[in-house]
Amino acid sequence: MPDVSTVKALVFDVFGTVVDWRSSLIADFTTWSATRGITADWTGLVDGWRAVYAASMDEVRKHPERGYVILDTLHRRSLEKLVAQHSISGLNEADLHYLTMGWHRLHPWPDSVSGLTRLKTKYIIGPLSNGNVALLTDMAKFAGLPWDLVLSAELFEHYKPDPETYLGAARLLGLPPEQVMMVAAHNHDLKAAQKLGLKTAFVARPTEYGPLQKYDFEAKGDWDIVAKDFNEIAGRMGC
Template identity: 55%
Template structure:
């Protein structure tokens, strides 16, 4: 008998994925490329602190869009605003010309997947439509997928809604474009608030724990909200729990 998903998830047809932290390891990737840049340009910087500060600028920058302080601005451009500020704060503003800044800013297009992402997605894709549902802009997500071999059926982005997660419009846009009632869409994320927002729009939810997202010394909140329909340790575990064949443990 073909393995089956849990009964509550039997009608799910599409999976939507948070990307930064859930599918890709942004922190290690940004640190590694920053270190190489620093070496090439002869800069001595705490690149882990730099990466964390860059990512730390993300939520406040989106809030400026959300509250109307900025018009709709793509994540690439929010990243660039934060980058320019951090180069000043870290005292290395003179070291990078415009071309270097543009190239460095696109490190967010070149993030490496977690070790289980590509194999897990390949298994999940056998049964489900797989779509990103990320705050990254479309071109960022397309470039990332092409480089990393992420087998999306469809690249969906906050950019298409003109709203950033966790605004409800983003989830509603995804269900509408996938032509599925929200209860047939499973949101997959490593962040509780993303899943809670999806749940409020009627999505099913799967929490994938990524304890290393913020580095080996961080102690992220990995607590499980009882509303979550599924909890998994990685994408192969997620595929196992959805009853898909072909896993390393099956």
């Protein structure tokens, strides 16, 4: 059994691991658009939006001379292109803002709040997400996520899986990497964290991408904990 007895803090990937972004956005936009008399393929737009997520962050990495750009801004830029591609008409500035802020209004998976609440009794817990600080703070308020603090890529001006994010989180927590556990539903996230000395916990979210899911159905690494949900992690961590 891996030794996790030295862990003092758990940090969490958020999109897909803590919250169900896909179902949340599709339901939100479908309900909202009915009140605006706008018809669109919201499922297609949401899937397309997430499909360009990694590429939008890569653009920031490739052009450091332009400075760091927060995720809200990247989401808005991607949305404007997707609206044109999907031929969605009749959207004004307020509409585009509402859609962009949809990422602030994501619902948690059924086990997220209860599992986090248990873990919080013994450990420091917080997101370690590519979402910006305002996005993660609004989301915590909306979804009832009981974080002790918000750790965002914005604080380090680097997106995961850049080392600066994981090591920066440990530094701000005042802990060596081996006393911090990264929790994610994505094997690549855990691989990056593990290389830097963090402990790791994997939780599968097999419906994250709906019928489009192609990977992360199961653990693909030697992670310290592999669990079915956050409550199992809490139990394994003595909470």
